[in-house]
Amino acid sequence: MTGNAGDSASNVTRPRDMAAAGDALQQLRAALSERVIPSLVKQARRDAPVPDDAMRDMVLRYALRGEREGALSLITRAVQAGMRPEVLSEELLGEVARALGRGWEEDSCDFVAVTCGVDLIEAMLREIRQLAPPRLVAASAARPAVLLASAPGEQHVLGISILRDAFERAGWDATRSVGSAAHVLLAQIAAQHYDALALSVATDRHLSTLSALVKSARRLSKNPRLHVLVGGAAILRHPETGTRIGADAIGLDAETALGEASRLLKETKVATKDGKPA
Numbered sequence: 151m152t153g154n155a156g157d158s159a160s161n162v163t164r165p166r167d168m169a170a171a172g173d174a175l176q177q178l179r180a181a182l183s184e185r186v187i188p189s190l191v192k193q194a195r196r197d198a199p200v201p202d203d204a205m206r207d208m209v210l211r212y213a214l215r216g217e218r219e220g221a222l223s224l225i226t227r228a229v230q231a232g233m234r235p236e237v238l239s240e241e242l243l244g245e246v247a248r249a250l251g252r253g254w255e256e257d258s259c260d261f262v263a264v265t266c267g268v269d270l271i272e273a274m275l276r277e278i279r280q281l282a283p284p285r286l287v288a289a290s291a292a293r294p295a296v297l298l299a300s301a302p303g304e305q306h307v308l309g310i311s312i313l314r315d316a317f318e319r320a321g322w323d324a325t326r327s328v329g330s331a332a333h334v335l336l337a338q339i340a341a342q343h344y345d346a347l348a349l350s351v352a353t354d355r356h357l358s359t360l361s362a363l364v365k366s367a368r369r370l371s372k373n374p375r376l377h378v379l380v381g382g383a384a385i386l387r388h389p390e391t392g393t394r395i396g397a398d399a400i401g402l403d404a405e406t407a408l409g410e411a412s413r414l415l416k417e418t419k420v421a422t423k424d425g426k427p428a
Contacts, residue, residue: 174241201235209246209274213267214259219400220271225277234281239315240404243278247308251383266421268308275311284318290326294415296346299327299335301356301382302363310314316404322414333362340370346411347371347400347420357384361395375422377414379407 190346205224212221226237250267253259259267298313300306310326317324325342327335339347346368351357364378380392381401391402401407 167293174232180341186200198237199228199231200237201237203247206242206249208380209242209271210249210267212245213250213270214263218272218273218428219386222277225274226281228388229281234283235278236319236404238314239275239312244309244403246310247271256384265368271310272311275308275315278313284315293323294345294411295325295343296321296348296411297325297327297339297342298348299350300329301331301349301351301353301355302332302335303361304350304352305329306352306382308351309352313348313350313405313407316408319409320408321407322411325392331361332366334416335363336366336370339367339376340372342390343372344376345373345415346377346379348379348381348407349397351380351384352382354384354387357391360391364395364397374417377411377418379410379414381407 174344205228209224210222211217212224223236228242229235247268250259250264250271254261254264296317298310298317300310305328307328310328314324314326325338325344327338330338349360349363360380368376369376377398378395378396379399379401380395381403385391385400386402389400389402399407399410401410
């Protein structure tokens with residue numbers, strides 16, 4: 151009788167012990183994902199080398215002279231030295247591209263030099279992606295999607311490519327659209343679910359068309375909670391345009407654009423979970 155009673159008590163308490171162990175395991179996983187792992191990642195990023203002014207000046211010289219071999223060799227050494235790909239893309243190549251743009255505006259660089267420089271920077275960006283490709287995850291409903299587009303009629307590719315690299319490395323499904331007419335861009339938004347639309351505007355003459363484009367994108371979007379971000383050289387010169395056209399946020403560089411898109415997506419998820427209109 152005693153043995154049977156002990157077995158019975160054991161059978162009663164074991165499920166409770168298992169439930170408690172399961173709760174503890176969930177708490178441990180949450181602590182790891184929310185605090186420990188992000189802290190380790192931040193520390194690793196702080197310890198990683200970053201480009202300095204001398205390195206940016208060297209890349210700018212390579213770009214202006216079209217010295218492809220030296221430029222790609224520099225990228226290889228930087229990746230091997232532990233520089234993070236997203237830092238190389240934004241803080242090195244992005245800064246050099248902006249320097250080329252300033253040179254064009256100030257007439258210190260001619261069209262040929264700027265064009266060749268941008269071509270070389272794009273080659274360096276492709277080299278970064280080849281040496282340290284983004285870890286693309288399988289497509290799923292949980293993976294956010296962004297459409298990265300130049301303003302209709304504009305052909306600039308480099309800024310869009312840097313944006314795509316940043317978003318993909320952060321786990322987004324990033325699609326590029328460069329040089330598309332407005333109706334083609336809107337058809338794409340209507341046919342495919344996107345969580346965010348990021349528009350890059352380089353020239354001032356296209357600012358006047360943005361308000362109608364943004365309104366049409368929201369009206370036709372397959373996702374009724376589409377977020378719209380704007381950036382590019384023209385927005386940098388006229389940041390008030392973002393508010394005027396009804397954009398949700400302004401992203402003047404890849405890091406800011408990614409941060410704003412992630413913030414907006416998180417707010418939408420919270421509002422949806424709470425039953426509030428997003």
